Amino acid sequence: MTTGNADEDDRRPGGRRPGQSGTKDAILAAAREQFAAKGYAGATFRGIAAQAGVDPALVRHFFGTKDQLFAATLHLPPEVLHRLQQAFECAPEDMGERFARTYLGLWEDPATGAALMAIMRTALTNDQGADLLRDFLQGRLVEQVASSLGADRPRLRALLAATQLVGAVMARYVVRIEPMASLAIDDVVALLAPNLQHYLTGDLPDHAHRP
Amino acid sequence: MTTGNADEDDRRPGGRRPGQSGTKDAILAAAREQFAAKGYAGATFRGIAAQAGVDPALVRHFFGTKDQLFAATLHLPPEVLHRLQQAFECAPEDMGERFARTYLGLWEDPATGAALMAIMRTALTNDQGADLLRDFLQGRLVEQVASSLGADRPRLRALLAATQLVGAVMARYVVRIEPMASLAIDDVVALLAPNLQHYLTGDLPDHAHRP
Numbered sequence: 001m002t003t004g005n006a007d008e009d010d011r012r013p014g015g016r017r018p019g020q021s022g023t024k025d026a027i028l029a030a031a032r033e034q035f036a037a038k039g040y041a042g043a044t045f046r047g048i049a050a051q052a053g054v055d056p057a058l059v060r061h062f063f064g065t066k067d068q069l070f071a072a073t074l075h076l077p078p079e080v081l082h083r084l085q086q087a088f089e090c091a092p093e094d095m096g097e098r099f100a101r102t103y104l105g106l107w108e109d110p111a112t113g114a115a116l117m118a119i120m121r122t123a124l125t126n127d128q129g130a131d132l133l134r135d136f137l138q139g140r141l142v143e144q145v146a147s148s149l150g151a152d153r154p155r156l157r158a159l160l161a162a163t164q165l166v167g168a169v170m171a172r173y174v175v176r177i178e179p180m181a182s183l184a185i186d187d188v189v190a191l192l193a194p195n196l197q198h199y200l201t202g203d204l205p206d207h208a209h210r211p
Numbered sequence: 212m213t214t215g216n217a218d219e220d221d222r223r224p225g226g227r228r229p230g231q232s233g234t235k236d237a238i239l240a241a242a243r244e245q246f247a248a249k250g251y252a253g254a255t256f257r258g259i260a261a262q263a264g265v266d267p268a269l270v271r272h273f274f275g276t277k278d279q280l281f282a283a284t285l286h287l288p289p290e291v292l293h294r295l296q297q298a299f300e301c302a303p304e305d306m307g308e309r310f311a312r313t314y315l316g317l318w319e320d321p322a323t324g325a326a327l328m329a330i331m332r333t334a335l336t337n338d339q340g341a342d343l344l345r346d347f348l349q350g351r352l353v354e355q356v357a358s359s360l361g362a363d364r365p366r367l368r369a370l371l372a373a374t375q376l377v378g379a380v381m382a383r384y385v386v387r388i389e390p391m392a393s394l395a396i397d398d399v400v401a402l403l404a405p406n407l408q409h410y411l412t413g414d415l416p417d418h419a420h421r422p
Contacts, residue, residue, distance in 0.1 A: 124335045134388045156390050167378025175345045179367050190416040195406040205401040
């Protein structure tokens with residue numbers, strides 16, 4: 001498809017010789033298009049590199065894993081995934097509180113909150129954004145959380161807890177509705193944690209009604 | 212796109228000559244669809260008028276600004292508020308399940324689901340939409356639910372339950388993430404109801420950390 005390192009590549013569209021920052025931008029632009037066109041699962045380092053006119057090794061050098069590259073296209077700071085993963089490295093009975101505190105903390109932090117807001121808005125305003133977010137959540141995030149849970153139906157549990165947190169941040173940070181908007185973080189965590197804990201490790205009803 | 216005043220327009224799809232009230236309804240229906248499909252920012256007078264089969268000037272004549280048109284579309288189908296109100300006319304211990312079943316039912320029903328989707332997308336994509344939704348929720352919906360609760364802090368309880376339901380419909384209807392998207396309604400209700408019930412009538416922690 002294309003060859004060579006971008007720093008040596010005069011055949012790049014536009015003929016510009018990008019510096020390192022330009023190369024990164026070109027990779028991100030290509031990654032966004034490939035993720036949009038093929039979904040999270042379908043997009044490949046090779047395809048993204050080809051479209052950006054660089055070697056796949058350079059994509060890996062700049063962005064690490066496919067997760068990290070995808071996170072970068074969403075402008076998701078790398079510590080988001082890391083902190084969420086760490087939240088579940090604890091005793092099962094503490095997971096509800098830890099998940100709440102970590103996720104709300106990511107929204108409180110300006111460095112990560114803006115990125116999370118952008119992602120939520122994108123997912124809600126266009127189907128492509130929703131598709132990408134779904135693939136990513138199904139493929140990675142829920143799986144990652146679920147792998148920390150010993151309980152039955154771990155993916156359903158992780159997702160139920162996530163829905164509560166997403167609804168809570170919408171009320172608090174997006175729509176800013178009282179009294180959720182003004183409560184101290186510790187109070188919000190204390191209010192949500194028991195329900196999150198129930199989803200993560202409590203008794204869930206059987207799917208008695210499943211057709 | 213389309214021309215002429217609707218009252219003179221025989222080329223309207225279907226060839227019907229609507230009266231003023233029918234024209235307004237057609238514009239509102241078109242506006243709801245356009246806001247839902249494109250968000251507040253993306254929807255235009257021209258596109259709404261085209262879909263309604265009227266001149267953009269007529270849309271402006273009836274509804275004024277885009278904000279005012281949006282506010283008009285926010286007037287949900289009257290049965291939404293009515294059905295939510297009815298959900299709380301029951302024994303306190305049944306409220307969690309009734310609230311879940313009613314709210315999810317409104318999203319399942321095409322007649323009301325499109326309006327709810329439009330509101331959610333708009334609230335998330337522009338601050339004005341968020342303001343409108345906040346005013347509506349604070350002024351009407353939460354107050355109405357809270358008035359049915361005998362417990363302490365009824366507005367906080369109603370809002371917490373609402374955040375869980377909003378997060379759940381985002382996962383199920385907007386992002387369509389599995390396994391939430393494919394579960395039978397009865398299963399989703401059974402999964403959410405205990406937590407909703409806890410918010411509505413259970414013991415909530417004191418605000419020990421309030422500054």
